[in-house]
Amino acid sequence: MSEAIIKIQNMNKWFGDFQVLKDINLEVEKNKKIVVCGPSGSGKSTLIRCINRLEEHQKGSIVVDGTELSENTKNIEQIRAEVGMVFQQFNLFPHLSILDNCTLAPIWVRKMPKKQAQELAMQELEKVQISDQAQKFPGQLSGGQQQRCAIARALCMEPKIMLFDEPTSALDPEMIKEVLDAMVNLAKGGMTMIVVTHEMGFAKEVADEVIFMDEGMIVEKAETKEFFANPKSDRTKLFLSQIL
Amino acid sequence: MNKFTFLRSDRSNIQLVLITGTFLITISILDVFLNSFFRLNLISFLPSKVSFLTPFIIGMIGLNLIRIEYSGNKFLDILNKNINTSNFNAALTLLIIFLIFKAIPPSLSWMILDANISGDTKEACTGTGACWTYIKVWFRRFMYGMYPNEQHWRINTAFLLVIGMGTFGLFATEKMKKFLALYYVVIYPIIAFLIIYYLISGGYFGLEWIETGAWGGLSLTFIVSFFCLIFCFPLGMILALGRRSNLPAVRYVSIGYIEFWRGVPLITVLFMSSVMFPMFLPEDFFMDKLVRVIIAITLFEGAYCAEVIRGGLQSLPRGQYDAAKSLGMGYWKMHIFVILPQALKLVIPGICNTFLALVKDTPLIFVVGLAELAGMLALAKTNPKWLGFAMEGYIFAAIIFWIICYAMSKYSYNLEEKYKTDR
Secondary structure, eight states, X not given: OOOEEEEXXXXXXXXXTEEEEEEEEEEEETTOEEEEEOSTTSSHHHXXXXXXXXXXXXXXXXXXXXXXXXXXXXXHHHHHHHEEEEOTTOOOOTTSOHHHXXXXXXXXXXXXXXXXXXXXXXXXXXHTXXXXXXXXXXXXXXHHHHHHHHHHHHHTTOOSEEEEESTTTXXXXXXXXXXXXXXXXXXXXXXXXXXXXSOHHHHHHHOSEEEEEETTEEEEEEEHHHHHHSOOSHHHHHHHXXXX | OOTTGGGSOOSTTHHHHHHHHHHHHHHHHHHHHXXXXXXOOTTTTSOHHHHHHHHHHHHHHHHHHTXXXXXXXXXXXXXXXXXXXXXXXXXXXXXXXXXXXXXXXHHHIIIXXXXXXXXXXXXXXXXXXXXXXXXXXXXXXXXXXXXXXXXHHHHHHHHHHHHHHHTHHHHOOXXXXXXXXXXXXXXXXXXXXXXXXIIIIOOSTTOOOOOGGXXXXXXXXXXXXXXXXXXXXXXXXXXXXXXXXXXXXXXXXXXXXXXXXXXXXXXXXXXXXXXXXXXXXXXXXXXXXXXXXXXXXXXXXXXXXXXXXHHHHHHSOHHHHHHHHHTTOOHHHIIIIIIHHHHHHHTHHHHHHHHHHHHHHGGGGGGGTOEEHHHHHHHHHTOGGXXXXXXXXXXXXXXXXXXXXXXXXXXXXXXXXXXOOOO
């Protein structure tokens, strides 16, 4: 059994008086693919945003790649460099070309020479099949292309973990497939992934484990086959019956 | 049906209607034109009040007649779509045309036809129009203030040098591009200051010392505006970031600063800078009046810049911050490469607004005894030899300020176009 790369213990988070996450315990091993699902407002997005500290947790501990998340900003920047993230709204930088979007962080955070960063970016863009769009600006691309570019941008940092925050929720149905294909390829390459999504087909295809969350708690955590074949809690059953 | 059908214009009687309509409009405009340019009154046989209104009524009927939808005539369609959509718009169109015709002859004759420019004394101005001789004689004063005539080359050279250094960015190679921001924010202002200080002020290298009290005219407008612009922009940027900082001390200092400077009138700030400020300085410490004024205006306008830039920062979606952070960028990297480029692009119109206001605020330095262009005018118009030419002076100044401001706003449009990357 390999070492856990993410270790979350008794993590609690409040937004003001409202408790969003309650006693989260989660361990993710290297190269595993975890899918997080659940109704909206259940804290899925907040959970993965806590992992690279886009949100602060108030209680408990989160250890990513051997470093505990704390007030120390240097630590956080290091962890963020190792943890790639893809957002629902793509969040590409609209003032930079696709290529510059991908090379910005490698050059200024990783201190990579510009030439090398560009080669790397072109490789990653090739993998998600938009290398021919490299000189365009994000505003000129379709939603699916933008999201694939966002995946490439995160991969250019050569992260150890990839977080996906509902990557296909803002896309047209015919564009969802192209993004999911890129994610499946990435999963086959052995990346550690945590994916918040409603795409159960994707979960069945690549996930090692599925987590079901409701009201800020992890209700059920099981191997993928087990999860879909015989869910234990009633809440999970209800949820699955509604979306499958 | 209606017995006025011949007045109803549609495609069936288009020829007739078009000819009649055009004829009426031509008559109406021609009447006003002749009346105003040649003092001919074609319809003087009518009572005066009627003859005043007649061209307008004739024009309205004409425009009404030619208002045909989908006439098939391209020119007519354009006309109807843009200036003749309804009776109200037709009336406005006519009135504007009349107004222009009425306004051109008097202003033309005052400014050019009846104006004088020859000679170099007041007596040369014999016409009823403007006396441009006055501007000609005082031209050097309006440009250079009380700066000695034989030393004007120093101001010219200094300006050429500063402008030359400013175009450096156009020739920068790919490698130097990295340092361009540093150059324009830090190095350029310092070099520009040194050039202006040593060349215009003098006192070194065998150049005669000329105190800043003698500087003036348009060149002083440029010097004050230039330094205030390049200093207040970075100051505003820092304050805007400070006001959004997570550190309470930084945030409250920024808020306090901005609210203080926005709350006081510029004229009192200028008074304070020249009258009160020296009292708080040690005896042997001397700071030139011009420098004090530039600092005062910079601090003042910096607060306005800060709020404009903050507006841009505010309008960026949170996702941009998230994305930059998730890539491991720290506060400064995030702002320099992701946030500020986008925010500043958004606030180009607002910044241009502030800068235009700044340039037009510079005449206020007259209250502390520095006479830039408008200040020199005020001095010149009270000169006993040249009384009574305030109008010419102010029109001259208005034209010059308009040219400066129009150039600035044109430049800001260009910048907007240049940095437009969405769609």
